Amino acid sequence: MTKEKTLNDYTPEEIEKARHTILRRNNYYQEHKEEKATYNQEHKEEIREQHQQYYQDNKKEMLEHDHQYYQEHKSEKTEHQHQYDQEHRNEKQQYHREHKDEKREYDRQWRETHPEASKILHQNNAAKRKNVEGTFSLEEWTHKLEEYDNKCAYCNTKTEDTPERFLTVDHATPLTRGGTNYIDNLVPACFQCNMKKSTMTSKEFFEGIDADKEEGVLVRRYISEHLEEAVQLFEKYKIGFQEEVQSNDSQEK
Numbered sequence: 545m546t547k548e549k550t551l552n553d554y555t556p557e558e559i560e561k562a563r564h565t566i567l568r569r570n571n572y573y574q575e576h577k578e579e580k581a582t583y584n585q586e587h588k589e590e591i592r593e594q595h596q597q598y599y600q601d602n603k604k605e606m607l608e609h610d611h612q613y614y615q616e617h618k619s620e621k622t623e624h625q626h627q628y629d630q631e632h633r634n635e636k637q638q639y640h641r642e643h644k645d646e647k648r649e650y651d652r653q654w655r656e657t658h659p660e661a662s663k664i665l666h667q668n669n670a671a672k673r674k675n676v677e678g679t680f681s682l683e684e685w686t687h688k689l690e691e692y693d694n695k696c697a698y699c700n701t702k703t704e705d706t707p708e709r710f711l712t713v714d715h716a717t718p719l720t721r722g723g724t725n726y727i728d729n730l731v732p733a734c735f736q737c738n739m740k741k742s743t744m745t746s747k748e749f750f751e752g753i754d755a756d757k758e759e760g761v762l763v764r765r766y767i768s769e770h771l772e773e774a775v776q777l778f779e780k781y782k783i784g785f786q787e788e789v790q791s792n793d794s795q796e797k
């Protein structure tokens with residue numbers, strides 16, 4: 545980098561010359577100050593247009609200059625932030641340590657007052673951690689719950705009737721098995737079913753449901769959507785569902 549010149553770097557002659565130039569300029573300005581003001585006032589519009597024209601003509605270069613400046617200095621800013629973070633890391637950690645319980649309590653209360661939103665946040669964060677594709681919104685999830693009439697997609701239980709079977713977000717194809725976190729892959733499932741299903745896909749879970757148990761009564765919804773598949777399953781497990789499917793069908797019509 546070139547060192548900036550100080551007064552000591554100039555010869556006395558150069559300094560004297562510069563002083564004269566400045567004085568001359570100042571005098572000229574003082575003498576013509578009023579004239580200039582009058583001129584500006586009279587040519588206000590014209591001057592404004594000139595400025596606008598200048599901006600139009602040089603817009604591209606000006607923007608490019610700004611952009612270039614940003615590009616050149618962007619790492620400095622992050623460097624500055626980085627330095628700030630480094631310097632305040634301990635303070636920050638200490639603050640978190642000291643307010644750990646408050647934060648936990650705050651989070652708990654938030655989850656309690658925002659049950660569905662907190663489920664979504666949890667799922668989206670988990671998916672992000674696992675590098676799984678997809679996010680979904682509260683709106684999409686609410687719509688999904690309505691679609692299922694707030695019932696478990698597997699055992700058809702309504703949560704209001706049995707609070708211990710509260711509804712959770714289930715990935716029909718689990719994230720660990722290549723499922724996405726998009727709404728298409730999500731169904732409401734009661735806590736028990738979700739636990740039992742574990743890393744099974746919906747299909748595997750249906751196939752594995754114990755026919756003797758209440759859960760063996762497959763979801764009406766699933767039946768109507770996957771009629772052929774369901775009939776095959778029923779035959780496989782020798783459950784007398786065929787009549788029930790048909791009677792359900794006729795009931796709905």
Ligand SMILES: [Zn+2]
Nearest residue numbers: 696699734737
């Ligand atoms: Zn269930």
